[in-house]
Amino acid sequence: MHEHGLGTWMNQRRRKSPDKPALIFDGEVTTYRSLADDVDRVAALLARRGVARGQSVAYLGENSPRFLQVLFAAAQLGAVFVPVNTRLAPPEIAHVLVDSGAVVLIHDPEFEERLDGLDAVAAGIPRISTGEGSADAPGLSALARELSPADAPAPVDTVFADPAAIIYTSGTTGRAKGAVLTHGNLTWVALNCIVDYDVVSTDIALMISPLFHVASLGMGALPVLLKGATLVLEKGFEASAALAQIQRHRVTMLSGVPTTYQLLADHPDWALTDLSSLRRLTCGGSAVPTRILDAFELRGLSFTQGYGMTETSPGATSLAPDATRRKQGSVGLPHFFTDVRVSREDGGPAAPGEIGEIEIAGPNVFAGYHDNPQATTAAFTSDGWFRSGDLGYLDDEGFLFIADRLKDMIISGGENIYPAEVENLLSDISAVTGVAVIGRPDERWGEVPVAVATVAAGTELDLTRVRAHLDGRIARYKIPKDVIVVDELPRTASGKIRKADLRARFARVS
Incomplete structure (x- = not known):
């Protein structure tokens, strides 16, 4: 070929x-x-x-x-x-x-x-x-x-082996590294999206996330343009403008992060906007909280959720809408041209339900870090699989569940605490609009979990409410020992919370 x-x-x-029409931007239509x-x-x-x-x-x-x-x-x-x-x-x-x-x-x-x-x-x-x-x-x-x-x-x-782009990682720790994505990487991730997201030439996709982010580029713009569909470009995200564009242009596809969708559903124009053209909503960055699923399902809309990172261009897995409830909390199955496995610390395959490091292979996996051979070598296993640095497990049907980042795992009294598990439960509290769980040094336990959250206007959140919500749902040692409410959570361009910033600010010795 x-x-x-x-x-x-x-x-x-x-x-x-x-x-x-290839592009619609600022009221102007650009043909191919x-x-x-x-x-x-x-x-x-x-x-x-x-x-x-x-x-x-x-x-x-x-x-x-x-x-x-x-x-x-x-x-x-x-x-x-x-x-x-x-x-x-x-x-x-x-x-x-x-x-x-x-x-x-x-x-x-x-x-x-x-x-x-x-x-x-x-x-x-x-x-x-x-x-x-x-x-x-x-x-x-x-x-x-x-x-x-x-x-x-x-x-x-x-x-396909030639470099096409260098995308710099978010740099949540240390200086950002440049992930070299080849022509093949970007072509195959676009094909994965066309297959798994059912992109067709009549689609009209609203692009509200920044194109400099690999998800918007690799899984948003490129598959749409490869298929010959239409991109509606917005300079940035503003809920009322996005809702207006959906109705005006009869948008069929929309992608974002949970916060994006929450802001849409919370906007006064939400109930007044004609959303009947939408047929595909994709969401990444973190799991979609139940209340957001509920709000969109009331409008007849379901999500395709997924998992990936810059080094996988970025898609690795996707969870189809018909599995959203049955496999709630999962990030789905590997994309069509991608493989995913979970490995134990000794390198052997993890059993179903056993937590280990997520590893990814496929033509969408990057070529390496620009001018950084040491980091490139460390990023791959001896048999060529990319080491994600994320912890997770596969269920008996092969669906992937994320436990947490290796570096974010909290060890309290010898017990492993995976913040994502606690965060997903805390997200179901109606007052919570965003939350991160971090470890705080503790003389007795080594570390204890602490929740840092933003809340909706006119609401309050305290430790008593958090404990009441979590008690009986997770082990007691996983329940945060403190709750800190902030005006805003620091985030990367992709919407991921910068936990290193939170640890620097709030992980004080108690």
């Missing part, structure tokens, strides 16, 4: 569905012909700026057509796309730029001030604004407009 990389996708779509032409113009511009095969092109910006134009333009040149998290501070941006070896940074104009804080090395990397720019420094829009699609060089003949 000839391995076509991402650089061929837009030309294929221009031939197969030229007049089909127009998108492919824009990609060619950007590729021509990058080539004239000296970007060559294997070099890194960084992008710092919100969701917009420009993001996708630069992604596919880089792919056509055989270059490597490096999306930068828009929430990063200048030293973190500098690390991504320098570590990835970026030869150019393309960025939205609103990030100019932040980029002024880069260190000397990162500041020396050439920059192009996505806007019009100025007479002295024209932006991408002005520069690309001067070029014709015919100016684009012939697409580089990449193969």
Whole structure:
């Protein structure tokens, strides 16, 4: 089979569905012909700026057509796309730029001030604004407009093993590492989604999560564009705007994290919005709490939940809607072209129900960490499976259940406590809008669990209520010994709670 990389996708779509809407953004519709032409113009511009095969092109910006134009333009040149998290501070941006070896940074104009804080090395990397720019420094829009699609060089003949993107991990501990995702990784994860999520060319997918996050890119935008369906792009998430877009464009697909869906269901427009077009809701990051399942099921909607990480592009498993209740708490079965196993500490296979480390194999598993062979070696078993660092178990039907991160497990009096188990139960308290359980050093027990939570306006949460809710549901040693209510939980761009931050702030010796 000839391995076509991402650089061929837009030309294929221009031939197969030229007049089909590819993107809807800020009220404007872009057809596949127009998108492919824009990609060619950007590729021509990058080539004239000296970007060559294997070099890194960084992008710092919100969701917009420009993001996708630069992604596919880089792919056509055989270059490597490096999306930068828009929430990063200048030293973190500098690390991504320098570590990835970026030869150019393309960025939205609103990030100019932040980029002024880069260190000397990162500041020396050439920059192009996505806007019009100025007479002295024209932006991408002005520069690309001067070029014709015919100016684009012939697409580089990449193969699936060639790097397509470097996605930097959230960096919840230490400096972020760059996960190298190949053309094959991103193609196979898109195919997994098309198969398991039943993506069709008539779908209209609302993209409210940032494209710089691998879930939005690999499991949101790419399968939709590969299938020739339509993406509705939003710069960011705002519940009322999202509900309006669903109704206006007859959106069929929506993806997010539990907090996203909770904000939708809690919004005053929820009951007034026509949701009849929706047929697929996907959710990652953590298990969907029962009350959110209930709210959506009352509207005739069910979730496909899943599990994965940057290193798996990111999908590893999915739980179909018809199993949501029967297998509640599970993250599902492996994706069609992916394998998952659970291993004991000695490397042997864990029995059904036995907790061990989750390991993943398949063509969607990354090539390794950029310029970090030691971390790459440590990430794989001797027989080539990726070590997730997550704990979980398979039931007797092969459904995966997550116990917790290895580093987040709490050992109290010699007993293992998996915070996710406690968090899932605490999420069912009506007042709780977000919760994390961390370990606090304790002279007697070594560690004890502590709950850090956010609550709905006008409600309260205390230790008495938590104990009453959990008593009889889990062992007493698992029940938090303290409850701390905060205004906001620190989160990564993907919506995951930054437990390292919470431990630094609240894990004081009692």
